[in-house]
Structure formats: C-alpha cells, structure tokens
Amino acid sequence: MKTFSFDTKPFEAMLLGPARAYAALSIDYTEKLLTAQLxxxxxxxxxxxxxxxxxxxxxxxxxxxxxxxxxxxxxxxxAERLKGDAERVVSLNQDFVQQSQKLAESSLKQTQQAASAKS
Known part of the structure; x- marks a missing residue:
C-alpha cells in the first residue's frame, strides 16, 4: 500500500501564513481602536x-x-480634545490600511514566487 504525502509548505506560504498575519494585524488594530475609545x-x-x-x-x-x-x-x-481624538482614530485607520497593503503586497509576491518555483 502506497502512502500519500502532502507537502503543506506551499499551502502554509500562500494561504495560512498570510491569513494569520492579517488576523494578527486586525486584532492589533481592534485592540488599539478599543483602547482609544475607552x-x-x-x-x-x-x-x-x-x-x-x-x-x-x-x-x-x-x-x-x-x-x-x-x-x-x-x-x-x-473642542481640542475632540479634534485630538479624531486625529488619533484617523491615524490608527491610516496605519491599518498601510499595514494591510504591505501585507497584501508581500503575500502576492510570495504567491508569485511559489507559482514560479513550480513552473
């Protein structure tokens, strides 16, 4: 009987790794936003x-x-406090968007490299 072996490294690199990284980024953002709100x-x-x-x-x-x-x-x-609080939330949102974009770009590069390596 022949045993089937499945290499999980490409699956990890292309899907699970980026998903975990995005989840960690989202949790960090949520924590910062809730802290600011509290x-x-x-x-x-x-x-x-x-x-x-x-x-x-x-x-x-x-x-x-x-x-x-x-x-x-x-x-x-x-009025000054409201302005400062709004700026803080905007800054958190901008940082999250930038980090998300960097993560997406990195994931895309890794996926392209993995696809090129298989070719």
Missing amino acids: DTAKAYTDTGLAQARGLLEVRDADGLRNYLEGQQQFAKDM
Whole structure:
C-alpha cells in the first residue's frame, strides 16, 4: 500500500501564513481602536462629572458667574480634545490600511514566487 504525502509548505506560504498575519494585524488594530475609545470615554466621563461637581459648588451669583466663565474654557478644551481624538482614530485607520497593503503586497509576491518555483 502506497502512502500519500502532502507537502503543506506551499499551502502554509500562500494561504495560512498570510491569513494569520492579517488576523494578527486586525486584532492589533481592534485592540488599539478599543483602547482609544475607552480612553476617550473615560476622559469625557471624568470631564462631565467634574463639570457637574463644579455646578454643585455654586452658592451665589459670583459663583455662578465664575462657573459660566469657566464654561468657555471648558468648551475650548473639549473642542481640542475632540479634534485630538479624531486625529488619533484617523491615524490608527491610516496605519491599518498601510499595514494591510504591505501585507497584501508581500503575500502576492510570495504567491508569485511559489507559482514560479513550480513552473
């Protein structure tokens, strides 16, 4: 009885290796994106709670005036925070796209080399 032997190296090089690499890249991206979202949510929650506590400290007209004046700085700070958070997400997305393209190019080259070697 003759035993059939299957060489898995080409299969690994052309399919499984790139699939694992892309899965690892996707998981890394997802982790970074979720971390950014959690950091942002925490910062916004902390800021909102600080604003609420500040409002509870208002006892008179001067306190109210001071609180309202502080709201201008709060709005400015929040606008900057939103801008920074958006830039962070855009940067993560751009990095993921670039890494995905590099991975696809590398996989294509490996597939072409494997196909050429069989010819």
